[in-house]
Amino acid sequence: EPEVTQTPSHQVTQMGQEVILRCVPISNHLYFYWYRQILGQKVEFLVSFYNNEISEKSEIFDDQFSVERPDGSNFTLKIRSTKLEDSAMYFCASTEWWGQGAGYTFGSGTRLTVV
Amino acid sequence: SQQGEEDPQALSIQEGENATMNCSYKTSINNLQWYRQNSGRGLVHLILIRSNEREKHSGRLRVTLDTSKKSSSLLITASRAADTASYFCATDSIQGAQKLVFGQGTRLTINP
Numbered sequence: 483e484p485e486v487t488q489t490p491s492h493q494v495t496q497m498g499q500e501v502i503l504r505c506v507p508i509s510n511h512l513y514f515y516w517y518r519q520i521l522g523q524k525v526e527f528l529v530s531f532y533n534n535e536i537s538e539k540s541e542i543f544d545d546q547f548s549v550e551r552p553d554g555s556n557f558t559l560k561i562r563s564t565k566l567e568d569s570a571m572y573f574c575a576s577t578e579w580w581g582q583g584a585g586y587t588f589g590s591g592t593r594l595t596v597v
Numbered sequence: 598s599q600q601g602e603e604d605p606q607a608l609s610i611q612e613g614e615n616a617t618m619n620c621s622y623k624t625s626i627n628n629l630q631w632y633r634q635n636s637g638r639g640l641v642h643l644i645l646i647r648s649n650e651r652e653k654h655s656g657r658l659r660v661t662l663d664t665s666k667k668s669s670s671l672l673i674t675a676s677r678a679a680d681t682a683s684y685f686c687a688t689d690s691i692q693g694a695q696k697l698v699f700g701q702g703t704r705l706t707i708n709p
Contacts, residue, residue: 513695515695515696515697517697517699523701524685524699524700524701524702525640525685525687525697525699526699527696527697527698530695530696532695537695538695538696540696571637573639573640575697580689580695581627584627584628584689585628585630585642585645586630586642586687586697587642588632588639588640588641588642589639590638590639591638591639591640593637
């Protein structure tokens with residue numbers, strides 16, 4: 483069964499450093515997403531991306547965040563200057579279409595620890 | 598704002614019993630999905646039910662959807678120790694926002 487692949491599985495970074503989280507969505511999917519889950523809390527939407535542009539973003543997704551699809555397969559989330567409160571599990575997801583019946587496939591996540 | 602909210606927040610049952618978890622939401626939806634998450638791990642998609650469906654089965658899982666009450670239930674029959682996990686419902690709004698809204702989840706513990 484096709485999978486969404488995320489790397490790395492765990493990243494530790496110093497506060498103030500930039501991090502790039504990488505995702506390879508399912509190849510025929512057109513919509514891409516990032517979500518995050520702070521430990522013990524619910525999963526929160528960050529951003530959706532379609533046709534090489536952001537289609538929706540949450541208020542969490544401020545100027546320190548950016549997304550990019552640098553080539554035909556990768557989808558990245560960059561956090562420019564990490565803060566302690568950015569420590570969380572970050573999930574990438576993709577869908578073939580959006581609307582009724584559209585099932586999301588999530589990656590296994592990147593655990594980001596900011597120290 | 599739209600929210601998926603599950604209840605109970607925690608459920609502990611004996612192996613072999615059935616587990617029922619409920620979810621409520623606030624706005625019109627395209628789909629409602631249920632996910633499982635083992636502690637500290639990724640989200641595993643369990644089942645998707647469309648807004649025009651009322652019930653769906655997948656193995657030991659049964660999901661119902663009542664759009665008039667804006668609620669859904671997930672039933673796991675003949676529970677096993679391996680079913681111990683957190684279960685989340687997630688909805689996507691019919692109103693155009695391309696995102697899922699997750700509930701707080703139900704922490705299910707199956708006692709052997």
